[in-house]
Structure formats: structure tokens, C-alpha cells
Amino acid sequence: METHKAKRVAIIIEAPMERRLTDALTGAGVTGFSILPVLGGSGRSGLWSREGQVGRAGGMIQVVCIIRPDRLDTLLDAAFKVVERHIGVVTVSDCEVLRAERF
């Protein structure tokens, strides 16, 4: 099966920032992304858990984005502008995709 090189960018960010981030990604020419739930976690700002929330403010989500390697920098620049002042984690890893024409 023929596969093609791609990059997988995963951004964990606070739920109220979700739309701002996906708008920025779309603005940077990203053709697709998926949003995954995060149940809880811990970091410099302490422990949190989705079940211990009244509102949406405290929760986080993960935005995963598969892109062609040459688009990585544009994407990271766009994402960074949103994430900059906010808590959260941005990771990039290599992957291969089937059906590269989709990206």
C-alpha cells in the first residue's frame, strides 16, 4: 500500500479557545482537523478533571491536524499566535498517510 509522508500536529488547548484556534488553522490553509476530548490532566497550572467542572472554562480539548510537510511552518505560525498567551501543549510528529490527495 502506497503511503506518503505527512506531519501530525496535536494541540492541547483550553476549550473556550477552540473556535479561535480552528479559525486560525483554517485561515492558514489547513484543509482538515479533528477535535478529540481530553478528560483531565496536569501541568504547571495544576491538576484538573473534566468531571470536576461546572462550566466549559476549565476543560481542554485536543486539535489534531494532519498536513503536508511543506505546510508545517505556516500552520505552526498561525497556531502559535493563538496559543501564545495561553496554557497548552503543541507537538509535531512524523507520520505517513494513505490517500495523500486528500491533504
Place this chain on the structure above:
Amino acid sequence: METHKAKRVAIIIEAPMERRLTDALTGAGVTGFSILPVLGGSGRSGLWSREGQVGRAGGMIQVVCIIRPDRLDTLLDAAFKVVERHIGVVTVSDCEVLRAERF
């Protein structure tokens, strides 16, 4: 700690196709997989979000499968037969596993 090379295949696919995909994977000799929820996303067929669904038809899930590298091709062939006509994303990446005897 001793680790062993493996492949991580992640397939994002529509929820109604879940059983067909996992049946195909099992048929291809896969010994294990995990199913992760996807809250929403965007792609060529537009934006969608799990909370804006009445039925299951519109939602997607992610099937993650850790396998020994030599089984990759069999798995991809089997997965591709299911995914072929459907929307969704298939990615493969390298990873290392503890307790390789489990795979």
C-alpha cells in the same frame, strides 16, 4: 527499559462504519485495537460536531492499532477495503512498545 519497534495506525472513520472496520482488522490478524472518541472536525465534507447530531450517522471515531511492523501491509490492505469509498483519514507512524510479546 527495553522497547521494541512497532507501528501505530490511526484511522478516523464514520461511526456507522466502526464494526465493519474492526471486523476487517480482526480478519487481518490484528490482535488488539482501541477506539477513541472524536468530538468534531472539519475536512472536505465540511465542519461537524458531535453535539450537533441527532443520530450516530454524522459522528466519527478513531481506531488506533499498535502492530508489529511486518504486519503493517496486511493491516493497511484490510483497512483500505473498508475505508475506500468512505470519508476518513488513515495515518501510520513509528513507535516503540514495552512488552512486545503482547502484539
Place this chain on the structure above:
Amino acid sequence: METHKAKRVAIIIEAPMERRLTDALTGAGVTGFSILPVLGGSGRSGLWSREGQVGRAGGMIQVVCIIRPDRLDTLLDAAFKVVERHIGVVTVSDCEVLRAERF
């Protein structure tokens, strides 16, 4: 955009073991982790699905941990002590992170 090498450790483990694992990780000097839901899966101990559960006993969760490469071994040792007798999957992969000072 400048990125830094890091390791991504993903551990799928039974829900009742969650706190034991995160305590062990914290004890091993891990500065952050995220917990992701798992809807279902299959392995040597058979098929399971979150919706077919009365209690928490049967469900699994995924703990994801991004760390500096030099901390990997300490983390794996700590994780292994918890996971050892239990079912579950531990994978490690390479990734790059923005804002390395956070890890």
C-alpha cells in the same frame, strides 16, 4: 518556528488504575500529562465497550505524557511498576514541541 525534540509516551490502562499511574508519573518527576477517554477496544482479554459497562471497572483510559528525551527511562521505569501486572499498552514515539521551556 523553532521546535525541540521530545518523547510522547501513551499508556492505555484500566480506569481504576488511573490515579496510581499518574501518582507514579508525578513521583518520577513528570511535569505534565493529559488523560484521554477510550471508548472501547479489543485485546487478549477480549472486546469491551464503554457503553456496555455498569461500573468503572471495565473501562480504560489513555494517559499521554510529553517529556524531554533524557527523562524517558525514569518515566518508563515508574510506569512499568504500575502497569506490570495489569493489562494495557505502553507506546513511545518521537515528537517535536514548541515552547520547550514548559517541559
Place this chain on the structure above:
Amino acid sequence: MENILALAADNLGSPIILSFALGLAAAFARSDLTVPEAVAKGLSIYLLFAIGFKGGAAVAAHGLDTTLVLALLSGGVLSFAIPFIAFGLLRVMTNLSTLDAAAVAGHYGSISIVTFVAATSVLNSQGIASEGYMVAVAAVMEAPAILAALFLVSRTAGGGDRMDSELWREILLNGSIVLLVGAFAIGWITGEEGLASISSFIVAPFQGVLCLFLLDMGLVAGRGLRQARGVMTAPVFAFGVVMPLVGGTLGLAAGLLLGLSTGGVVLFTTLAASASYIAVPAAMRVALPEANPSIYLTLSLGVTFPFNLTLGIPIYVAVASVLT
């Protein structure tokens, strides 16, 4: 005509319809109001259980009509036949591809259980009785339309292997049908005594739960309409309003021929006029993945559902009242 207008006005001013309108408005205004998926599913389990149980208890109380079997049969036939008419209309009225037209057509043969529930709640508030077994007719009408849609595709767009036994099982045993029919059976078996023991759960709060559920339906329909602006051309939109009237007329005729009560005729009309947005879309994603879901979901949920809810049902009630 006055009658229709009065009924429509009454209906439009009910908490149920206003809750739906609130959801629509919130979605159009891009409010972040959402009903969690699990809660929405919980509400729909409640509604299916309650409506099925009450139908069964009604059958236990009033005895079985001799027309039951005929009604079930007619339901099945209508569900299979309507997609052919819908397909014809779509080919004439719109320029949808064969595939999209067949997929849409399948939705209109099948039914929307919430529209059915809304109609029973209008009947209740008007004090119009109906046959309890209409719930079973609703269940029978869910699936045949899917077969018709796949037949339309295999005839015109080639490829007859879209249906396998696994898909059949999934369609016939999908959660809604099983719950509806199962609750119907439980209501039938336990009868009035059973109903009495749980009526403060399934009867008293029913209308209120329906409000919250329709709030969510409004949100979903509104978001769908907003996102689908591109694909929804005027003719497609028009189809979503014309088709329920066409289907409803067939249902009306069937109900009258069967000699159902006024309420029964209304419900038959409503079933025929309504379009599926749960069972059929899921089946289409498996069997006709190339068809565009925005079109059929938006049509059935964003156009036909609100039409039936607001204007359709009062019309069906008024017409049936005149003709029975």
C-alpha cells in the same frame, strides 16, 4: 380553513414549538448553547420508551382493531412506494445527481418518530383519540424505504452489492425500532396496571421532556441549515415542503381507506409526510457513502421536520377532522 388557521396558531404558540424555535434562533445567532449528546440520547430513549409503552397500553385497554394487520401492511407498502415518487419529483424539480436523489428519496419513505410524537401530543391536547397500534405502524415504516432507495441506485447507478445481511440486521434491529417495539410490547403485556405503576414517569412529565428535546432538535436543525447554505438551492428547498404534502396525501388516503379513527388518520398522514433523520442517514452512510449527507440531513431535519411541526400537523388534523 379558519379551522386550520386556528389550529396552526394554537400549535405555533405551544411551549413545544416555541422551544424548537428557541433552539433554531440560538443556532442562527451562533450561541454556544448545546445539549450534550448523551443527554439528547437519554431524552430520546425516554420518548421512545414512553410513546411505545403508552401505545401498547392503549391496545391492551381498547382491544385490537381488526384493521391492525392491514394498517401494518399499508405502512410497509407506503414506506416502500413513497421513495419512488420522491425520486421522480426530485429528478423533475431539482438537478441532484441520481445518487443524491435516491438517498434523499429514501428518507421520505421512512418516518420521523419525533414528528409522530408531536402529532400525538397535539391530538391529546385536542382530545382526539387514536389507535394505540399506530406506534407499531411507525416501526414498520422505518426500514422498507431504505430498500427502495438502494433499489433506485442499483437500477440507475449500477452496483447492487451495497446491501449485505449485516446492514439488514443493523437496519431492522436499530436501537430506535427495538426500543419502540419492545416498549410497545411491554405496555401491551402489562396493560393499564403497568401504565398506572409508571405513569408519573412516562405520562406526567412527557410534554416537558418533549420541550427540551425539541429545543435540542432546533439547535441541530439550525446548525445544519447554517452550514448547508451552499448546497440548499431553492428547488431542493421547495421539495422539502412539497414532498410532505404529497406523502401526507397518500397517508391520508390510506388511513381513510382503512377506516381509522380521526386520530389514526392524522397519525398515518403524519408518518407518511415525515422524513427520517436517524435510521436512514446511518444506513446511507454505510451503503451510499458517495451521497452528500448535507443534502439529505438538511432537507429532512432542517426543512421538512420544522414544516411538519409547525404547519403540517395542524393541516393534517384539520383535513382529517373534515374527512372522517
Place this chain on the structure above:
Amino acid sequence: MENILALAADNLGSPIILSFALGLAAAFARSDLTVPEAVAKGLSIYLLFAIGFKGGAAVAAHGLDTTLVLALLSGGVLSFAIPFIAFGLLRVMTNLSTLDAAAVAGHYGSISIVTFVAATSVLNSQGIASEGYMVAVAAVMEAPAILAALFLVSRTAGGGDRMDSELWREILLNGSIVLLVGAFAIGWITGEEGLASISSFIVAPFQGVLCLFLLDMGLVAGRGLRQARGVMTAPVFAFGVVMPLVGGTLGLAAGLLLGLSTGGVVLFTTLAASASYIAVPAAMRVALPEANPSIYLTLSLGVTFPFNLTLGIPIYVAVASVLT
């Protein structure tokens, strides 16, 4: 005997049991009907809160029995003792490993709160009164059995470090116990006035909510049975039917010795006869991860739970009615 049959027939035809049967049937037919996990958990929070509160309010209304302390003590002792009997039976009847046998045994010393709830609902429908504090007895019986199971393992399969203080805290403060005992205390403190202020929430719709919850239990039990066909040998299966009768007899004896009311004896019998499928499985996954969960979950949820629900409870009611 006739009495038992009549009661059993009555019980089998109740909406509650039929809902459970519907769930079982749907699971066996591989329908995709599911109750979302969050909804199921919400229903169980409701049931625990309601049953605890009503128990406390009953104690406030009828005063404290002098036998309360003895009942709590007997509950604790039974919960610790039953696993030893169960373990012996398992070693004789089946060829499960020591580890699996100990894990299963632990489940039978502990209790199933839903079985308890179903028994109270049968008592209610028969107009049989019971001691309100039996809810507290139920809470006391949750944990000792786990200790017994771990003791059995450490004695026979080595390794005594399976229990740490953290696990103790988790077991004793697990959500169900805290909610049950807490609601009991609230009901006791606020008494009849408190009950009156929320009775249209926790009394009136109770039976209906129980139906939906048992529908889900049926689905879960059915899926478990279907998947566990491999491990469930005939002798293991037989144990799941024999053990509740053995445990129930002990509970019956204890209830009679304590001089409880008819309803109280029924509930004590039911508690002793029931097997845990929430608290104990979770503890076992932590402390005895090598034991096979399919065996103990299927036995307690797929065999003993339905047995008690359908035949067990009517038997216990009939026997207790004769003996008190």
C-alpha cells in the same frame, strides 16, 4: 408453593422485569441499542439518592429499632463470611483457579444495590413494610467481602501486599457507598418534611426510572453473556444459581434471628443472595488483576442478577412471608 408461583408470575409480568428482558433480548439480537454511559450513571445516582433518602426518612418516621446495631453487625459478618463458603463451593463445583475462585467469591459476599431496589419495589407493590435502615445494612455489606477475597488469595496464592491503605480508602469511600449513606443521613435529618418536599422527584417517578435502568442492565448483562460464552462452563453457570440460594438462606436465618419484619427479612435475604458488579469488580481490577474479569462479571451480572430479579426475589418474599 402456589404462593411462590403466583408471586413469580406477577413479578415476571411487571414493567421492570420486562424492561430487563427487553435489554437482554436486544443484546442477544445484537441490536445497537445502548444507553449512554453518562445517562446510565445519572440513573444510578438517582436510584442511590432516592433509595437512601427514603430509607432515612423511614427511620425518621418510624423511629430506630433496637436491632439496628445488630443488623449492621450481622451484615458485616455475613459479607465477610459468605466468600469463604462461596470459595469452598467453587473449588468443589468448578475447576476455576484459586485466584479466579477467590475473586468470584468476593463478589458474592458483597451486594447488588439494584437487586435491593428491585426487592423494595416488589415489597411496595405487595404492601409489605420493611425497616428503613436496611439501606444502611446494604452499605455495610459492600466492603468486608473484598477483604475476605484478598485474604483467601494471600493464604492460598501468596503475596499479601495486594491491599494498601489507598485501596482501602477507595473501597470504603467509593461513590455508591458515600451517596447511599449520605442520602440516608439527609433523609433521616430532614424526615417526613424533607421527603414531602422532594417526593415528586424521588417517589413518584421512581418505578419508571427503574425500568430504564433495568433496560440498560439487561443490555449490559446480555452483551456480557454473549461475549463470555467461552469461559462460562456449565458448572460455573450452575454456581451462579446455587450460590444466591445458599447466601440467601444465611441472610434469611440472620433476619429471622434478629426478629426483623417480613419486609426486613426479605431484604436481608436479598442482600445476602445478591452479588456485586460495581464496587467489587473495580477493587479486583486493582488488587487481583490476574483474575479473569469475564468470569466474575458474567456470573454476577449475567447469571445471579437475572436469577434474583426474576425468581429469587419472589422466592425470598414467599419464604419470608411463611416464616415471619
Place this chain on the structure above:
Amino acid sequence: MENILALAADNLGSPIILSFALGLAAAFARSDLTVPEAVAKGLSIYLLFAIGFKGGAAVAAHGLDTTLVLALLSGGVLSFAIPFIAFGLLRVMTNLSTLDAAAVAGHYGSISIVTFVAATSVLNSQGIASEGYMVAVAAVMEAPAILAALFLVSRTAGGGDRMDSELWREILLNGSIVLLVGAFAIGWITGEEGLASISSFIVAPFQGVLCLFLLDMGLVAGRGLRQARGVMTAPVFAFGVVMPLVGGTLGLAAGLLLGLSTGGVVLFTTLAASASYIAVPAAMRVALPEANPSIYLTLSLGVTFPFNLTLGIPIYVAVASVLT
């Protein structure tokens, strides 16, 4: 004084407060009791819908007060003004940074709808009437405080671009406001007839649902307090008790000046005394991400909310009863 104590004792012994206490206790004991997020959100949708609807129906029944517009205006002004007072107090009493102080201040100008609901439920149990439109006042008071907080930051900590039109839309159309105002409108339009049709859903079980919701609030508040031990210095803690009294006094004065009924004055006082923990925190995470959420969430949810629930509301009722 006696009056206050009697009321407070009454209040502290109600199922609602005891449920909250149970949640707090369970969290402090590190029990794993949790209410699933979806269920908690479902409960809050129910509460918002019910309280809005009943407010609207009350307006339909009793007619519009001429003071309605003035009450709405005063609510908006209070919500904008209180943060300045809170900010001053925080700078004097504590050593929070400007940013943290501004963020906290914003929470106290806005309102907690559950505190409002608890106050109406105390009024109901005491048979004290209130203006139905106070629900609309609550909605008006949600947002202006956020503007005040951002103004405080831009003045003192630089950077005025924290607010964009998108954030405005999000704040004004956040789910709670839309649902509350929408349900209010539906209640108003459908009036007593509408209320009658769904009262066994939104009136009868209301108190019971509130118990479960407050159980969850107790769990969340308790976990927050446990985790925030580090940041919660004594002066910060003290602010969480003093500020509701200061804000409440302003609300009391406004209510008296407007000539509201006793119940209306109590509700106005309660709104001014309460602090937001849903709308404002979300806005702050977007606009002031550098402010520490542990501080403002713990203060409003862990300190001020329980204070108002247990002691505050009885005080406000007693004082308003004397002064009107």
C-alpha cells in the same frame, strides 16, 4: 436576629443544603463520587429552562410592573459598578496582582444563577412572593461585569485589545443567557396555560433536581478548595465572605429604592451578592489568560457560593422582611 437564626437553621437543615454539604464532604474525603459532566450539564439546562419559564409565566399572570425597565437598568449598572468596588477591596485587603484582582472583581459583578434558584426556592418554602421578571434582571447582570474587569485591566495593566467582537458575541449569546431569556419568553407567551401543560415537569420535581445539582456543586467546590489550598491566603478567603455582604447591601438598596416586593428585594440582594462561576471564568480564560483561574474559581465557587447558600440567603431574607 432570632429571625435570622431560625431561618438559617431552617435553611441549613433543608435537603438542598444538605445535598451540597454531602458533595463537599465527599470531595474532602477524596471519594470517587462524581456526576458525569453531561448529566451535570443536563441538570443545569433543566434548571435554567424551568426557572426562566416560571418567571415568564409569572409575568404573564401578574402583569408587568412599571418598574421592570428600571430594575433591568439598575441590574446592568450594579453589575458594571460592583467590580470597581471589589477591585478596590482586593487591592486593600489582599496582595493579588492587578490582573488577578481585576479578574476576581469581574466575577463578583456578575451573578450565579444557582444561588438565585436557591433563593427562589427558600422564598417559595416561606410563601414570599417575588416579581417574575427578576429572572430577566439576572440575565442582564451576567455580562456588564466582564466589561468592567477588562476596563480595569486596560487602565492599569496595559493592552486594550483583549476584547474583540467575537468575544462580545460569545458573552452575550452564551448558552445560559440564551436559554434563560428564551425560556422566560416562552413562559411569558404561553402563560398559565403553557405552565399547566408542563408543570409536572418543571414545577413538581424541581426541588429534587436541585438537590442532585447541588450535590454536584458541592463535589466541584470541594475539589476546588482542596486543590487550591496553596493560593487561598486568609485575606483572599476573607474577601470571599465580605464581598457578598458589600454587594448584597448595594442590591438591597437598589431593590428598596425601586420599591420591589419583599421577594424581589431578596432576589436583587442575592444577585448582587452572588459571584459568577460559569460565564465569567470562560470569558476570562479567553481575554485574561494570564490571570490565575484557581483564585477566581475557588473564591466564587468554593467560598462565596457556599456562604450565600447557607448563611447569606437567610440573612438577605430576614433583612428584606424587616425593611419592606
